Amino acid sequence: CLASQYAGWQLSIDDFFGMGSGPMRAAAGREPLFEVIGCTETPVACVGTIECSQWPDEPVVASIAEKTGVAADQILLAVAPTASQAGTVQVVARSVETALHKLHELEFDVSRVVSGFGSAPLPPVAEDDLSGIGRTNDAILYGGTVTLWVTGDDESLAEIGPRVPSSASEAHGQPFLTVFAEAGHDFYQIDPHLFSPAVIRFLNIDTGRVHNFGQVAPDILVESFGI
Structure with missing residues (x-):
């Protein structure tokens, strides 16, 4: 739950903002929480969920790829606004x-x-x-x-x-x-x-x-x- 489901990754890139959750957080492992619970990983592909009302563009995906160490074409994102x-x-x-x-x-x-x-x-x-x-x-x-x-x-x-x-x-x-x-x-x-x-x-x-x-x-x- 804490290493994945918790929406602890604030994705703020240019005009984009969303709250990220999912296994991609463990791949990035940059939140202070991971210093306590561990549970980081180095995958070749990763999945993430973003709570936001706009589609993530290429700079957003590139930022996620950089922080997770996963190639952009190996990242799968599920995106949904709260009002859905x-x-x-x-x-x-x-x-x-x-x-x-x-x-x-x-x-x-x-x-x-x-x-x-x-x-x-x-x-x-x-x-x-x-x-x-x-x-x-x-x-x-x-x-x-x-x-x-x-x-x-x-x-x-x-x-x-x-x-x-x-x-x-x-x-x-x-x-x-x-x-x-x-x-x-x-x-x-x-x-x-x-x-x-x-x-x-x-x-x-x-x-x-x-x-x-x-x-x-x-x-x-x-x-x-x-x-």
């Missing part, structure tokens, strides 16, 4: 990745995670990308439920658990578009602790104990989805 079926699904499908990234940011040893499962409600496709960003984020923040099978002690899970769900953030409790607007439409001005699923469940395979934290907020989802 494909774009909506690929963002909402990141509930487990979002939980793992939050744990990583909290300095939890993610190597303790053996397996994971997550779900989140799929919102209606929005009429524009900004609305799509709001709906897809709300789907995870207020409707995402993640189960992680982990090893190790229970005390650390009990300690970190309340800090993992989106409710741990002071920005929690209002639709993401409202939060985004208050931040001047700058993701980096939003409390990073908000970006997490609504519910996190740890199943400790060493002790058999289960730890549950957070809760879904269907009222906010109804408002966000316009249903």
Whole structure:
């Protein structure tokens, strides 16, 4: 999840901007995250996904080729705007990745995670990308439920658990578009602790104990989805 699905590659080349995810991130391996988790690779071909509303042109592909060390004709890119079926699904499908990234940011040893499962409600496709960003984020923040099978002690899970769900953030409790607007439409001005699923469940395979934290907020989802 962290080495591939996480949209951690900001592709900003000339007038083009998109968020990159997929195995091409591991081929590039330039994000600070990889210094911690490793998982880089040197492939002869690679695949990537870009969330954006414009097609990547030759300079964009050339930049990806340079950073991944893969020939341009061996790079396969899937491109979709947020306000599309494909774009909506690929963002909402990141509930487990979002939980793992939050744990990583909290300095939890993610190597303790053996397996994971997550779900989140799929919102209606929005009429524009900004609305799509709001709906897809709300789907995870207020409707995402993640189960992680982990090893190790229970005390650390009990300690970190309340800090993992989106409710741990002071920005929690209002639709993401409202939060985004208050931040001047700058993701980096939003409390990073908000970006997490609504519910996190740890199943400790060493002790058999289960730890549950957070809760879904269907009222906010109804408002966000316009249903």
